[in-house]
Amino acid sequence: MERQSEKPPRHWTRIAKDATTGLTEAGRRPPLLAGETLLTMQRGVGLYDGASRCAAFDSGACWTSSHRILWISDTDGDVLALPHERIFSVAVAGGFGQFMPAALKSSPKITLTLSNYFISSSSELNGTAPETSASNVTWKCSICDAYNPDNIRICAQCGVKRDPSTSSPATAQLPQPLSASEKQCPVCTFINHSDVFFCEACDSRFPSAQSSSKLESSALGSKGSLQSASAQNILDDDDLMVKLSFRQGGINEFAKALKGAISSKEWEKTQKSAAEIDGILPSSLESATKSLNISSSGGGGISGIIKKVDQTNQVLDKTLSNAFQDLDALMSKASDMTKMAQSISARLAAASSSNSGGALSVEDPELIAFRSFLVDLGISSPVTKEMTGDAYTQELAKELSEFLGKVIKRYGGIIALTDLYCIFNRARGVALISPQDLQKSVAQFERMRLPFRMRKFDSGLLVVHSSDYSDDAIATRILNHIQSAKVASVTDDWGVGLTSLDVASREGVSIVLAKELLLITEKYGLICRDDSVEGIRFYRNSFVEIE
Amino acid sequence: MSFTFPAIYNFPPFFTQQPTADTWSRQRALWVQLVLSYCASHRLFLVDLNELSVSPLFTNASISRSLNRKAIDAVFEDIVAAGNGEWEDKKSRSRCFVWWKRPDEWAALIYAWASDNGQKICTVYEIVEGDVTEGLEFHGLHIDAVKRVLEVLVRQGRGQLFYGSSDTDMGIKFA
Numbered sequence: 001m002e003r004q005s006e007k008p009p010r011h012w013t014r015i016a017k018d019a020t021t022g023l024t025e026a027g028r029r030p031p032l033l034a035g036e037t038l039l040t041m042q043r044g045v046g047l048y049d050g051a052s053r054c055a056a057f058d059s060g061a062c063w064t065s066s067h068r069i070l071w072i073s074d075t076d077g078d079v080l081a082l083p084h085e086r087i088f089s090v091a092v093a094g095g096f097g098q099f100m101p102a103a104l105k106s107s108p109k110i111t112l113t114l115s116n117y118f119i120s121s122s123s124e125l126n127g128t129a130p131e132t133s134a135s136n137v138t139w140k141c142s143i144c145d146a147y148n149p150d151n152i153r154i155c156a157q158c159g160v161k162r163d164p165s166t167s168s169p170a171t172a173q174l175p176q177p178l179s180a181s182e183k184q185c186p187v188c189t190f191i192n193h194s195d196v197f198f199c200e201a202c203d204s205r206f207p208s209a210q211s212s213s214k215l216e217s218s219a220l221g222s223k224g225s226l227q228s229a230s231a232q233n234i235l236d237d238d239d240l241m242v243k244l245s246f247r248q249g250g251i252n253e254f255a256k257a258l259k260g261a262i263s264s265k266e267w268e269k270t271q272k273s274a275a276e277i278d279g280i281l282p283s284s285l286e287s288a289t290k291s292l293n294i295s296s297s298g299g300g301g302i303s304g305i306i307k308k309v310d311q312t313n314q315v316l317d318k319t320l321s322n323a324f325q326d327l328d329a330l331m332s333k334a335s336d337m338t339k340m341a342q343s344i345s346a347r348l349a350a351a352s353s354s355n356s357g358g359a360l361s362v363e364d365p366e367l368i369a370f371r372s373f374l375v376d377l378g379i380s381s382p383v384t385k386e387m388t389g390d391a392y393t394q395e396l397a398k399e400l401s402e403f404l405g406k407v408i409k410r411y412g413g414i415i416a417l418t419d420l421y422c423i424f425n426r427a428r429g430v431a432l433i434s435p436q437d438l439q440k441s442v443a444q445f446e447r448m449r450l451p452f453r454m455r456k457f458d459s460g461l462l463v464v465h466s467s468d469y470s471d472d473a474i475a476t477r478i479l480n481h482i483q484s485a486k487v488a489s490v491t492d493d494w495g496v497g498l499t500s501l502d503v504a505s506r507e508g509v510s511i512v513l514a515k516e517l518l519l520i521t522e523k524y525g526l527i528c529r530d531d532s533v534e535g536i537r538f539y540r541n542s543f544v545e546i547e
Numbered sequence: 548m549s550f551t552f553p554a555i556y557n558f559p560p561f562f563t564q565q566p567t568a569d570t571w572s573r574q575r576a577l578w579v580q581l582v583l584s585y586c587a588s589h590r591l592f593l594v595d596l597n598e599l600s601v602s603p604l605f606t607n608a609s610i611s612r613s614l615n616r617k618a619i620d621a622v623f624e625d626i627v628a629a630g631n632g633e634w635e636d637k638k639s640r641s642r643c644f645v646w647w648k649r650p651d652e653w654a655a656l657i658y659a660w661a662s663d664n665g666q667k668i669c670t671v672y673e674i675v676e677g678d679v680t681e682g683l684e685f686h687g688l689h690i691d692a693v694k695r696v697l698e699v700l701v702r703q704g705r706g707q708l709f710y711g712s713s714d715t716d717m718g719i720k721f722a
Contacts, residue, residue, distance in 0.1 A: 543560075544569075
């Protein structure tokens with residue numbers, strides 16, 4: 001495993017690389033943090049380390065969640081993450097030469113500029129080297145004494161290479177600022193006001209640690225375009241840039257979702273109490289009313305008519321948004337509901353396990369049923385068409401496979417497609433899928449090497465079963481049921497046999513499915529049938545045993 | 548003469564044609580066995596399938612099951628194919644000789660009896676109904692069946708048939 005040691009590009013953190021999970025690479029979905037929801041994904045995304053392409057991270061699926069950008073390698077199980085809170089700005093560069101030879105063309109890219117405010121703290125957490133912290137430090141040329149930025153290796157003035165022995169002397173002697181409103185230039189020692197980025201005497205750039213807090217505030221203010229432009233200049237540095245190359249399109253949707261996620265600052269909300277989650281709705285209302293106020297101050301003439309039309313439109317918008325308010329509230333509460341369901345089920349499990357030690361080990365059947373309902377309500381971030389676009393079917397198949405992994409044991413390893421449709425949609429809670437979508441995703445299982453298969457019985461019944469659930473295993477289990485039935489009735493030499501109804505209750509499957517299982521076993525020659533007016537009963541195949 | 552049915556006779560699936568090919572062929576083999584031993588026990592030589600299908604052989608009253616006609620036909624196809632039966636009426640296939648002893652076995656028995664007792668010429672009637680064969684195995688053999696047996700002897704060169712005015716007048720000259 002040489003790829004194991006491949007270092008992720010700068011700023012990215014490897015959060016998972018597990019060959020241990022049963023899922024194949026194609027079947028992996030990113031692991032989520034508490035309260036995190038997936039927003040959109042795009043395939044064929046390559047990572048850049050600064051300006052250069054990373055061969056090891058060239059092709060993968062890129063997700064944006066409410067908290068992070070996640071990148072999952074196509075070739076191995078690498079999952080890299082970049083938290084949104086580090087992103088300062090998002091820029092889209094639309095590629096060129098779509099019809100040129102491959103060597104000349106350039107895919108559209110998203111360039112993320114990171115705020116270096118977080119670098120020192122997050123790099124400590126992530127264990128990556130804080131190689132970018134010294135990005136704005138200057139070095140002094142040993143030949144011409146000119147000061148150069150640390151990230152260039154050749155003196156801009158005389159072209160002489162940097163002498164490694166004299167590397168970055170400037171930072172070593174960096175004096176502390178004199179007061180909160182003043183700072184000393186590290187180059188010429190001139191004392192400047194703390195708000196400036198360049199020394200007023202020698203024009204050299206100030207170290208980033210002090211300027212970055214200013215950047216933060218200017219970014220939050222976001223009205224002084226000049227100020228933010230100058231901030232851009234300061235940070236316009238390879239070291240603080242993360243590039244994503246979109247080789248299979250979808251860049252605009254991705255950028256839109258990413259910007260939305262960054263501006264909504266979902267990650268801050270999870271740190272607050274859950275009660276504050278619904279803060280989005282009042283704000284949208286507020287903006288609606290604000291725009292209404294603006295339009296009411298109109299005059300006459302054509303502009304008045306236009307304004308009036310606008311006004312009507314806005315009133316319509318408002319009515320619509322009011323109408324869907326409840327639905328939106330439900331959607332935003334979905335993750336809370338899921339959380340609550342999980343906590344209740346955990347509590348119930350704890351209660352029953354403490355009970356089972358004592359005499360009260362028999363559980364209330366209602367309690368069991370209740371818990372199974374809670375377990376069913378378990379998909380916190382359902383895949384939607386809007387999120388995944390073209391890859392919808394594949395992503396849905398992955399989600400389905402994950403879900404089946406949890407529930408299929410309760411159904412004896414095999415479940416009718418119709419039943420699956422019901423419990424899967426119940427688990428999604430919101431954003432229900434159509435039967436066609438389900439059937440399409442289920443059909444993907446084999447191609448995507450997911451551990452489940454769809455199967456069509458001769459009767460036309462469609463079922464989904466785990467791929468290791470073979471006919472042999474089915475036949476053996478059914479035969480066991482039939483033999484145990486024979487033992488139960490000792491009065492008759494041949495026993496009474498089992499109907500598909502009996503098998504359904506013993507296996508906990510539907511009658512239709514039970515019949516199919518019996519037919520499989522019959523095909524194996526392990527059982528035989530007695531077809532009478534009372535219906536079909538199945539017996540152990542005694543024909544083969546008699547001489 | 549009481550016939551004891553084998554244990555499988557009380558197995559309900561025995562009376563249902565099994566859809567699985569292997570099981571069904573095994574089931575047919577068991578039926579062939581049963582039919583032959585039943586006919587031997589009841590000394591049935593020529594059976595009518597319509598009659599036999601309602602007989603205890605194919606209808607088990609105690610478990611109220613009976614084998615359907617289609618399955619019975621299939622069983623008899625097997626019997627004929629194995630040389631243990633012969634259609635009397637090849638077209639309609641409703642009457643069948645059941646050779647629980649094959650024709651050549653019968654022929655050998657009759658020939659042995661004839662040579663033991665110095666019989667040179669005798670009629671068919673004498674062989675199957677006559678006092679001299681009383682108690683012998685082929686006594687009571689169906690008249691049409693015995694004709695086929697005697698034809699076997701002719702083919703073996705051990706006898707010569709001569710015909711009278713009726714079937715019972717038909718005779719054989721042993722060589």
